[in-house]
Each structure stands twice: as structure tokens, then as C-alpha cells.
Amino acid sequence: MAHEHEVSTRAEVRDPATYDLVIRRAHLFDGHRAHAGLYDIAVSGADIAAVSAEPLRGRTEVDAAEGWVMPGLIDTHIHFYDVHGVSDPESMRTFEEDDLPGRLGLFLRHGITTIKSVGDPTGGILETRAKIAEGTLQGPRLLATGCGITGRDGHPAATVFGGNPWARARFTAEIDSAQQMRDLVHDLADRNVDAIKLLSEGACAHPGSPKYVWHNAAFPDAVELARLPLDVLRAGIETGHERDLRVTVHTTQQVAAREAIEAGADGLEHGVTVEPIADDALVELMREHDITYTPTLWAHDATHPDIRGNVKKVADAGVRIALGSDTFSGRGVFGANTLDEAELMVAAGMTPLQSLVAGTSGAARQCARPDLGTVAPGKRADLIVLTADPTQDIGNLRELSATILNGEVVVDERGPRPRRTFP
Template identity: 75%
Template sequence: MPQESEALASTEARGRSVFDLVISRAHVFDGRRSLAGLYDVAIDGGEIASVSAEPLRGRQEVEAAGGWVVPGLIDTHIHFYDVRAVSGPQSMRVFEEDELPGRLGLFLDHGITTIKSVGDPTDGILNTRAAIAAGVLRGPRLLATGCGITGRDGHPATTVFSGNPWARERFTGEVDNVQQMRDLVHHLADRKVDAIKLLSEGACAHSGGPAYLWRNPAFPDGVELERLPLALLRAGIETGHERGLRVTVHTTQQAAAREAIEAGADGLEHGVTVEPLTDHSLIELMVEHGTTYTPTLWIDDAHPDARGNLKKAAEAGVHVVLGSDTFSGRGLFGANTLEEAELMAAAGMTPTQVLTAATSGAARQCVRPDLGTVAPGKRADLLVLNADPTADIGNLRDLSVVILNGRLVTDTR
């Protein structure tokens, strides 16, 4: 909404006597910048109705007392289902009944109001999305790609799922040729996924591409793989775009990153992690194409060049977004996202840059302009903090209230 329209909407809203909910006397980070002074933020239904310097009245009120209101955080890269525990129908049911509800709640308890799953079993994650939307499950807004698409015997099929064939068939989509790629993307689009994720680094053994050693802290000895053939990469991106879906690509090397961007990828998952980012023209290409860069330091900080590469990209004006690559078995859902934000700051991003990456920037990557901004007409996903996150990103941990779709879902006051 243009600035003048936002101001008009706010003025009209102030004419109302009572709102559903009002957060009073708060500093505001609106998703891009801090607003000067103190504001009342009014909510009607699931939307923000007003951001007013004048006091407002609400049927329900949250006194911020000079604290901070920021948009709910968005983690654009998570893996929700437990890849170690889920190995058949019975273990899937046990996970969904015993573990899934509590893990969803952890995100809200840490201020993450939207998560994007980028490689979970398609049926399971879409059923979970529907249950959250219907109010059957308490959890953050869930966006999902369904399975990640890779080449035959690529990552994560032969790395993470090498000993788990049942999960391999469901968490990953392995394709051998262009037609299979197009068919799978169409199938996922028909299932109403929110985006498509391709994995560039890993393909069929006979692709003829240059082999390399895939490394990850969980696989210190490395696994030799080949990149997804260019024809398949292009087919996946083109088909996703034909269906109106954003397509992001898993990369770790400069060559793969360039190939993905030139093929039309909208974003890079991980970006460049296993080597220094020395190709300045690649950075310029990212800026020119508006490519989003998701550094996933929570998992990739073990690579010595990951922080420096992020700093170079951010300083050049690349659209950086927060995505932790959090998964079951390490750390804690929700807390891992906050650690990602702190690692991004440690890499050299300012707290304001990190906050933008976790709110309006992440919303842009998810093609959800209704999220990530504190302004009239936007979705009322909001956090109330006791301390200034623009001074210290660690203050995201000093959380008192979480509001999702206009309703208090966490209140520690």
C-alpha cells in the first residue's frame, strides 16, 4: 500500500471508537525501519487497522510501556519432519501424534509466526498446513514446497536418506529427465504448494557434469555428487514459473549459484558456503536479478567462508532473507531461528538489516506482501518485545507477547 494510502487508512481507523485489540505506547520497527516516537497499534479481525501516534482504545489491550512492536518473524528454510525418526507408516503416525504439535508450538513461543518448509514429505506437510489453517493444530502459518526436487541419486536422497528408503521416496523427488521434472512440478502445483525447491548439487551419475565433494558438518568425510543437469534445472524453473510459483535453488558453490540465477531462479538456498565468494560479477548478477540469498548460517557456519560471503552479499545490496535450515535432532525449533538471526549479525549485518531479512525481506521471498510489515491493511502477526532489537538483535529473545492473525497466542507478561 503506498505511503499516502497507509496514512489515510490510519486516519480513517482513528475515527473508530473501539478496536478489537490495541497495543499501546510502543516503539515500532515496521519491517524496514524504526518509526520515531511511540505508537498505538490497533487490530481488527486479523488485520492491522491503525498505527497511530494518538492513543487508541481496544476491547483487549496490551500495554507495551515503551517496549517494541515488530512484525512476526519468518523463517524461510526449515525441515519439520524428523528425518531420523520417520522411516515407515507407523513411525510417521507416532511423530505426527506425539511430536508434531509440540514442535509447532515452539515456533510461536519464540516469536516465529510463519515458517516455510522446503523439503518435507508432501502429503504430511500439506496435511499439517491444512490442520493449522483450520485451527485444529496450534502453530505458525505454514508455507510448504512439498518434497525437494533433485536429480537421480542426488542430495539429499543419497546423503541424508541413504539408509532410509521409505523416507527417501517421500521427502525427495528424484528425476531423470526433463519430462519427469516438468511432471513433478505440475503435480506439486496441483497440490497447491506455496513454492518449488530444486537442489542443484546432486544429479544422476551419468549426467556428465563436473563431480565435486559435497560437505556438511553432519557428513565430515563428504559425499561425491554431480550438479543437476542444466536442462533439468531450466525445466524445473520454467515450469514453476508457468504455474505462478517462485522457485528457489539449493546451491553451495559459485558455479552452481551462477547457473541457477542464469536459468531464472528466484532465490538461492544457502548461496555460496563451501568457498569464498570472489566472483564480483556473480554478486552483481544477484542484485540485477533481485535474487534472494538465504545464508542458513545455523547449519553452514561451520564453513569458514560462509559469514564473509554473507557480508559481501549484504553490503552489495543483495536481498538477504532469514532461513535457518533448522531440522529435528539439533537445537530447538524456534530457538534455532533466533540463533540464525544472531549469527547473521555476527557476520557483519546490522540489527536493522537482520530484522528486515526476517520480516519484510522474508515476506518478499515468500511472495506474501500481506506479511512482514507493521502497517494498516497488513496481517496482524506481531511481536511485543521488552527491549530494542535494532540496538541488539539478541533482544528478540526478550519476548512478552506473540500475536498471530490478530489473536494473542503467547503471553509471558
């Protein structure tokens, strides 16, 4: 794999002055690969200023004690608002006042410095993003698509929110035509969303699609879904690209994945979960179109026996993988779920290094944020310090010593953290 940046020696560090922050004597995973030896990482303001094999000076110094420094983790697929508990203006306000700040803090305490919301109420999630950006809320960098776009009576409108009409109208947008799709994507772009998410298997009324029954142990009812009409899917992707936004598509079947790729999608959310990937040409199509594949094992591993084999198959073929947990309320712990996802990717057959790339530079690429996910001069200083080597044991992501966001130490912890193991 080619890399844009290499670490520096002392002679290559132009400014010998004291930096705002220096992490001292650390092993380094830079978002692409591990480097031999120990390094100092210097930060000026919110950005990485130098990575040096020789000592640097900082006004604030963090002694890594020969532990590991790597980019903060990026979870590219989360549902942040409480899909169970938000059902009217009062419960929405209660969630935002009582629960939201704590959830944000959980991500930081687990070393996740960027999250991407892919289906939350547009107004609420964009207001939360603004508060984090202005500093009135502390939390990871928040990227957001706003509501997920689906067909009439599609997923998650008729599934997750089938009994919650107030939330259904805010967490999702149901459309009936290509023109409605174009108008909605333009509206979201005007509101400065960071990306667009479409749900392919999301229009129950569309004739001629293979049957697919949606079911999730967290919800009581199964719902039969069909794919979005191709002209509607293509209209959403093309309009997103007109507005310079990446567009990812929720799929679960091979036929839906192929259709999304051929329509121009930038990535697949979930990919293929409900059946084994038997179509080698589909995997090659992912490579040819430079698709990013987001497995979301945390949410689907227990119920879909083919999902691990599919992840290994696409990873072995060189398809780009991004870490995304599909975290939602009511199960697990925000932040810890992301670490579970990294471990599940290894359990599926990826190497620890592949999993780390998926959670850093690979995830940054999926989010169209080249300033994130890499430890190199000029990149954003979103970093984590670990006491043990994650490139050999992915469980060592739980051995967090410090989280640094925008050049500021926001979490400083010592001691081991609990591990989970996956068969």
C-alpha cells in the same frame, strides 16, 4: 529504501470505534525501519487496522510498556519432519501425534509466526498445513514446497536419506529428465504447494560438473555430488513460473549459483557456502535478477569458514537477504534456531536492522506473501512484542513479551529469555 506505508496520526485514523485488539505505547519497527516515538497498533479481525501516534481503544489491550512491536519473524527454510526418526508408517504416525504439536508451539514461543518447509513429505506437510489453517492444530502459518526435487542419487536422497529408503521416497523426489521434472512440478502445483524447491547440486551421475563432496557433521557419510543438467534445472524453473510459483534453488558453489540465476531462479537457498565469492560479476548478477539470498548460517557456519564473508559481501552489495535457518531435527531447538540465525547474520557483518528486515519484509517477499512481514494497515496482524530494542541489539529478539498471530494473542510471556553470543 522506499516504503509503501507510513504510520498514522490520530487525525488520519478514520474509524474511532473500539478495535478488537490494541497494543498500546510501543516503539515500532515496521519491517523496513524503526520509527521515532510511541505508537498504538490496532487490530480488527486478523488484520492491522491502524497505527497511530495517539491513543486508540481496544476490546482487548496489550500494554507494551514502551517496549517494541515488530512483525512476527518468518523462517523461510526449515525441515519440519524428523529426518532421523521417520522411517516407516508407524514412526511417521508417532511423530505426527507426539512431536509435531510441540514443535509448532516452540516456533510461536520464540516469536516466529510463519515458517516455510522446503523438503518434507508432501502429503504429511500439506495435511499439517491444512490442520493449522482450519484451527485443529495451533502453530505458525505454514508454507510448504512439499518434497525437495533432486537428480537421481542426489542430495538429500543419497546423503541424508541414504540409509532410509522409506523416507527417501517421501521427503525427496528424484528425477532423470526434463519431462519428469515438468510432470512433477505440475503435480506439486496441482496439490497447491506454496513454492518449488530444486536442488542444483543433486545429481551424482551428471558428467562434466566440478567435484563437490557433501558432508554434514550430523550424518556419517560424505557423498560426491554434481550439478543437475541445465535443461532439467531450467525445466523445473520454467514450469514453476508457468504455475505462478516462485522457485528457489539449493546451491553451494559459485558455478551452481550462476547457473541457477541464469536459468531464471527466484532465489538461492544457502547461496555460496563452500568457497569464497571471488566473482564480483556473480554478485552483480544477483542484483540484476533481483535474487533473494538465504544464507542458512545456523546449519553451515561452523563447517564452512567462507560463509560469513560471503553473506557480508552480498548484503553490502544490496542483494536481498531472507532469513532461513535450515532447521532440522536432532540439533538445537526449533524456534530458538531461528533467533540464532538472526544473530549469526549480525555476527557475519550485517547490521541488526538488516537482519530484522531479512526476517520480516525480506522473508515475506521471498515467500511471495505481501500481506506479511510489515506493520501497516491492511497487513496481517502477525506481531511480536518485545521488552527491549532489537534494532540496536539483535539479541533482544529473545526478550519476548507476546506473540500475536492472525490478530489473536497466542503467547503471553514475561521476563528475560536466554541469549547466545557468537564470536
